[in-house]
Amino acid sequence: MxxxxxxxxxxxxxxxxxxxxxxxxxxxxxxxxxxxxxxxxxxxxxxxxxxxxxxxxxxxxxxxxxxxxxxxxxxxxxxxxxxxxxxxxxxxxxxxxxxxxxxxxxxxxxxxxxxxxxxxxxxxxxxxxxxxxxxxxxxxxxxxxxxxxxxxxxGRITTPGAPEESFGDDPLRMLRAARFTSQLGFTVAEPTRAAMAALAAQISIVSVERISDELSKLLRTPRPRVGLELLDVTGIAALVLPEFPALRLEIDEHHHHKDVYEHSLTVLDQVIELEASRSHPESPDLVLRMAALLHDIGKPSTKRTEPGGVVTFHHHDVVGAKMVAKRLKALRFDKQFIADVARLVELHLRFFGYTEGAWTDSAVRRYVRDAGPLLERLHILVRADVTTRNRRKADRLSFAYDDLEDRIAALSEQEELAAIRPDLDGEQIMQTLGIRPGREVGEAYRFLLELRLDEGALGTEEATARLRAWWASRA
Known part of the structure; x- marks a missing residue:
């Protein structure tokens, strides 16, 4: 000050x-x-x-x-x-x-x-x-x-007049109060906080676009957790982003010391730290931060108690990606933003298979291909998703991801990994097989792409021979 x-x-x-x-x-x-x-x-x-x-x-x-x-x-x-x-x-x-x-x-x-x-x-x-x-x-x-x-x-946030009157005039001010707690590190005065809880339902008269814009500003602040927690305790989050407070009800089988709600906020905190430490060019990155906050929202609907009392959340990544897309569409974010956040949510568990057995070069290539331009964001999200207090387990996961990134870097030096394409393009496929544009060209392209992922670059001559053999086997 x-x-x-x-x-x-x-x-x-x-x-x-x-x-x-x-x-x-x-x-x-x-x-x-x-x-x-x-x-x-x-x-x-x-x-x-x-x-x-x-x-x-x-x-x-x-x-x-x-x-x-x-x-x-x-x-x-x-x-x-x-x-x-x-x-x-x-x-x-x-x-x-x-x-x-x-x-x-x-x-x-x-x-x-x-x-x-x-x-x-x-x-x-x-x-x-x-x-x-x-x-x-x-x-x-x-x-x-x-x-x-x-x-x-x-360090206090309050309104010039009665907060009930101020928030009644423009309920968006309640979201702005939450944003200022995260942006400035201030505390909302108790009467103001009470008015937010009492008038939470008034947020329904605010346009969706204004709400999503204010949520975006909140997530871009240095400490969005504080504002998000305020929106939760006042009941506003349940109205504008209901999947977030719903996480409080679920216990994460991987992190017994935290419920999924607390885990998600911790992942968001760690994403922000990693953005800075890795000099992430998009920082503050709204796509990455939204994905961190919502990466586990599929857990409530996929929760199952198995024999012996073990709780599982099978396929919560896929279910969560669909839920994210639906919520962000309702908030009227643009299509590319929605697609990127949903894709990160869908991919955030993929790495954990790496710790269960050695990946082939083909698996590494697929990881990179599936992430596409989101790869750096996926690196950050996956690392941030480790919130265990077990130091040995945390170190093991960190070392494993170090190894994966090293392998990606090594393969990238050998073959432009981020832009993997078959050795033959569509024109070459049609010329080799003597076919015209259509479904069969797409099938041949996908066959060559799988070869490329499994075995790396083959060269034009070898790829042509393999394509002809595949075509002959189809006949």
Whole structure:
């Protein structure tokens, strides 16, 4: 946490930047108020990078445009209905919004936008006190009508007014509260937490797209576990991602010290650690983190108690992949995202066969082929899936996966393993067999691909001979 003096200095330095200085001077000259609001003011006090600058003003949209046009490289008014004008000044993007006093009807999640007449009135309508602070420009006066600075210093998340009223206005704020606990490391105040539990059902009036966007932001935070646990205990998770809290009911036969719920959160924690240690280029990787959280959701529906009391979850990987695809489709994630997460869930158990017996080169090739472009993510997920407290067992699994990765690397040097194809392409198959495009070409291609996986590269001459022999045997 920055000291108040150093935070104000950071904000003053920001206000002194040429494009912001020009902007604030222009609004003052036109007789309008201007203030830096929300996240940047909050972040100045907690030492975070100051990005995404938002401004509030007493000017209405037409007046904002009149001030901004002479300064801007380009401007746009796509948010005019909400009082927002965007512009690029000296290469920097800014958004300026007229003071607002939104009202909600309690049945939909869209506010009835009304312009306000004071900065204080604009701030108290915001979601949390820590986001309800502003810096007047060019005076550099901190405006904090709801005690946001005190809550920042205490690491506390609460609403400017009664939380029941705030969440009733926009229930998505409950998901945002969970995200801020994970993003900032703060704690939700008890009255605010109680209101989340009491109003959880109100999340149903929020659009699916807004919910999935907020869940995505939560999973990308440094510690998503904290926010996910908050959503669980308040009952919100059961409404937006019901398969997650359902895991609490199941005991994992591989990890007797943890239920599947705790195991899944631990896997998520370890995925995040491995992302950093392996310099994963996509970090924070939403595909990987979603797969980590949901990799075992097939267990509740596949649980069986065998003779002797042994609990099994046969084929929970395949069942889980289908459940993941269904849930993510309902949340309206894009098709590629859904396919990638489901594929990782489907493949996450494949490695454990490696510890039961030596894999042939053919099996290693199939592992790589089936993972395709998800291979690095699969490496991380499989390693993170080991949460046993038995050090000897953990080391054995780690050493086994080290060996598998070494074999993949060695084979990759010999043969472009990540892009395995038969030695003959479709045109060569048709020319060799004297056939036209159709089902038989596909069958021949698959025959050659299996040869390639089993025996490695054969070369054109040997592959041609094998293909002719296979074709003759079919006849």
């Amino acid at each position: 920055e000291s108040v003096a150093s935070a104000i200095k950071r904000l003053a330095d920001l206000a002194a930047l040429p494009h912001i200085s020009r902007l604030s001077a222009a609004f003052a000259a036109a007789g309008h108020e201007l203030a830096l609001v929300g996240g940047p003011v909050r972040d100045a006090f907690i030492g975070r990078q100051l990005n995404d600058l938002d401004f509030a003003t007493s000017a209405v949209p037409d007046e904002i445009l009149a001030v901004v046009k002479p300064l801007a490289d380009v401007h746009w008014d796509i948010g005019r209905a909400f009082g927002t004008i965007g512009a690029r000044i000296d290469g920097h993007t800014v958004e300026i919004t007229t003071y607002r006093t939104d009202a909600y009807d309690g049945e939909t999640r869209k506010p009835l936008v009304e312009f306000g007449d004071s900065l204080e009135g604009d701030l108290v309508r915001r979601d949390f006190t820590i986001n309800a602070m502003a810096l007047r420009l060019p005076e550099l006066v901190l405006v904090d009508p709801s005690g946001g600075l005190d809550d920042l210093l205490a």
